[in-house]
Amino acid sequence: MTHSIQVKDLTLNFGAVSVLKTLNLDVAEGEFIVLLGPSGCGKSTLLNCLAGLLDITDGQIFIKGKNVTWAEPSDRGIGMVFQSYALYPQMTVRGNLSFGLKNAKLPKEEIDKRVARASEILQIEPLLDRKPGALSGGQRQRVAIGRALVRDVDVFLFDEPLSNLDAKLRSELRVEIKRLHSRLKNTMVYVTHDQIEALTLADRIAVMRGGIIQQLDAPQTIYNRPSNLFVAGFIGSPSMNFLHGATVDGGRAFLFGDTRIDLAGYDGGAVLERSKAILGLRPEHLHIQMEPEAGHTIPALVEIDEPMGADSLVWLKAGETQMSVRVPVERRLAPGTHVHLKVDISKASIFDTASEQRV
Amino acid sequence: MVDASVNAMAGPRGSKPQRRFSSRNLMLYGTLIVVSLYYILPLWVMVMTSLKGMPEVRLGNIFGPPLEVTFQPWVKAWSEACTGLNCDGLSRGFWNSVQITVPSVILSIIVASVNGYALINWRFKGSEVFFTILIFGSFIPYQVMLYPMVVMLREMGIYGTLTGLVIVHTIFGMPILTLLFRNYFASIPEELFKAARVDGAGFWGIYFNIMLPMSLPIFVVALILQITGIWNDFLFGVVFISKADNYPMTVQLNNIVNSVQGVKEYNVNMAATMLTGLVPLIIYFISGKLFVRGIAAGAVKG
Incomplete structure (x- = not known):
């Protein structure tokens, strides 16, 4: 089995507080992993470490077999989608999508091609010349996904992407993300505290608490055979x-x-x-x-x-x-x-x- | 039978009629008028006096409008009044002040905004301590730092020059401006910064492409603060400029008004004072508008 992401003995301390404790995680290529847990369990922190937005205390991170422990976020071959969308408000949708590509100094034709492809996949072509302020929540999150898409990377990181949306939109976009995954076959790591999202989307769920992965299994196994009392109580409503x-x-x-x-x-x-x-x-x-x-x-x-x-x-x-x-x-x-x-x-x-x- | 609540709707409508001469209104407007008079009267006296010739000033009727309007005092204040050996009026001080204010404002805002950006988004080990020390600087009285500053500038060989004064203004503006920018940048969602990093933007890339376009209002605030502060500065102008030729407008105004030789030309003094105050006044009017527009333009929900 080829590993897309390998996390080895990852430790992160903020001063005296230990946030992640010698954490190990192997993600197979094309796998959809959901990090699930209550607030403060370290799931978003782990994602930020994978993205390179937080400097880790100890351990190693490999993406596609390359040691990226100390690599810049943009050099890791990842795309990230944030909870608050994090669209650049002064740029148009097109500007948002192409910003990263311009930084990578890609030729203009290539940028146009990738923006066109991403906006076609996400059906945001009519919105390309609008600014984020003129978009609805669902449209904004599509653009945010598009920004990860144009980077043409192997690994997508989602940080609670649907939490700011209302219930109806949330279930729509959830299906869309699943469709996207089956079409692109990228590796996806998805952070959420919503167990429905976790159970519906994941190939495997990592239930976290206190900086430790409590159980890493297929959704049905987690549901039917929770490895401990915490997982049993956390999953299911x-x-x-x-x-x-x-x-x-x-x-x-x-x-x-x-x-x-x-x-x-x-x-x-x-x-x-x-x-x-x-x-x-x-x-x-x-x-x-x-x-x-x-x-x-x-x-x-x-x-x-x-x-x-x-x-x-x-x-x-x-x-x-x-x-x-x-x-x-x-x-x-x-x-x-x-x-x-x-x-x-x-x-x-x-x-x-x-x-x-x-x- | 008609319902009681429906009946109530048939009664008088519209807002409650107000009495124009209620005791509350008399009190309110009375106070406002008295306070306005308190501030308008000196201005009135200044404007009127500056438009009178000296013989008319000597009559002592300071509240009366000029019988014969003359702009001679303004001309004299701007281009003929003498300070020391120079007899080219405030115009020299004006251009000195421009040469001091413009680079000081630009330099201090550039440095402080980058400072604030680095302190909030690129935290390094000890950045909080650094910030605390910087803020502490704004609590130390200027007088304490004057002499060491003079010695430092002398050693650097720029004491008494406009360059020296520009550096002094930049340094003294640093604590409050850094605080201003740091707090403003702190209100910009951190995820935007993270997204830009994933998109491969570096320190300057994020500063210019993400932070700057979102921060127009705070730049306008800093601009107002610095222009008025530096233009109105008197202390540093006196201390750090050694040649009378290089004095900023405020110092020169003082020298004109306080000259002990000859007759006191009140009309010229009044005109000179208003000329000196004109720049901050104009800045308030222009940037006030810009300020409001800046806030409106920045009000894009992320």
């Missing part, structure tokens, strides 16, 4: 239900209060006997039924029913634990109803309470 209890019988069952849940069919390693463990269940992997089933159901009390259009969320209480379950919207449950939640153990996750790692 509403977030995963966590039941605090213990594993018993040599790891064959999970004890939650008085309820015993059979662990046969669990998708993971050896569960073993643990005095403290957490059972993670996604709202869509639980089913509400009226009859108990020994070893497979958890008794709960309906609190609130939230119809959300396509489906409906039911909030319940199992003992003292707040839980949510996704049900078809037709299914209405009156508050105060006693129900039983059937567990699909093959899609559940068990975490060790002390280490917070998935078992």
Whole structure:
């Protein structure tokens, strides 16, 4: 496999604060990587390091096999798209697109050719002679993408490009970026805190927290088999239900209060006997039924029913634990109803309470 | 039955009628008129006196308009009044002031804007300390620095020359101007700067292509500040210029007005004072307009 980007033991300190901690990341050619995490997790910082906009403390960065650790941003073969678009306000769209090419001293015909191609791909030809002030948010972000496009580079870096747009535009441009990727086959590194963007766009997602990549996997793996408690809680909306209890019988069952849940069919390693463990269940992997089933159901009390259009969320209480379950919207449950939640153990996750790692 | 709220709409409409001679208005305009008189009266006296001949001035009726309008005092103030051995009026001082102000303003603005740009966008190790020291400079009284400055210029061999004074003005304008530019550049989104770096623009490329075009308003502000400040300067003019031939307009005005020989020509003095104040006044009028336009032109949402 050829690597497009290789990050080796990247460390970044701001004074005494360590922002990135010996971080390693390999990105394959043509891969779409999403860096996902809460504010302050270091995802944008990592992107800025890749772009060469921040001087790193230690480690190395390779792009296309070339050591670019100390190279200028413009010499790294990258194009970057910013959250605030960062279009040069005094230049026209054409001026914005060609600014980098002029700096690279490209001949005029070549500049015109590339601007024409980029504006054709992004359908911004009618806007070429306008100034950014006269464009809408979506158009501005297209121009910003175009500015990366004309550079004719192998690696695109996106720094939360859709965060400033409204919900409708965001989903439109999201599809467009995906289309762009399948057409150009560039390597893309995309920073976002929006998990929908991450799940829809990524070939692989790197979930970050505290300057460390918590898990780097395909979206479906991240969703179904989160490697630790943080990833499990961060991905998914509403977030995963966590039941605090213990594993018993040599790891064959999970004890939650008085309820015993059979662990046969669990998708993971050896569960073993643990005095403290957490059972993670996604709202869509639980089913509400009226009859108990020994070893497979958890008794709960309906609190609130939230119809959300396509489906409906039911909030319940199992003992003292707040839980949510996704049900078809037709299914209405009156508050105060006693129900039983059937567990699909093959899609559940068990975490060790002390280490917070998935078992 | 008609609804009560609909009935209310049928009542009197429009804004509440105002009484022209309310006690509030009398108070407000009374104060404004008194304050304006306070400022207009001296100007009135100056203009009237400068248009009178000396015999009429001696009558002492300082508020009265001239019975016989003459522009002779203005001509004399500009081209004939004597200071020391020179009898070519303020015109000499005017051209000296121009020669001091123009290079000082240009030089100080160029250096300060690059300073501010480097301090905010190209932070280097110790740039914050450097900035603090620079700002601290604006809190030190000028008097403390006068003598060392004179010695330094003397050692450099430019003491007493216009070049020396230009350097002094540039240095003394540095703290406040750097602060001004640094804070303005800080308000320009950092991502623009980053984007330009990815686009391969260097230190000067970003300065000229990105920062300058977005900073017209602050350049106008700096221009007003520097032109009026340097034109009105008296202290440095006296201290750093040794030859009477090279005195700036303000110093020369002082010498004309305070000359102890002969008769006090009040009409000439008034004309000379107004001539000296004319340049900052014109700058205010022109750049005030430019300033507003500058702000409007810069108001492009990124």
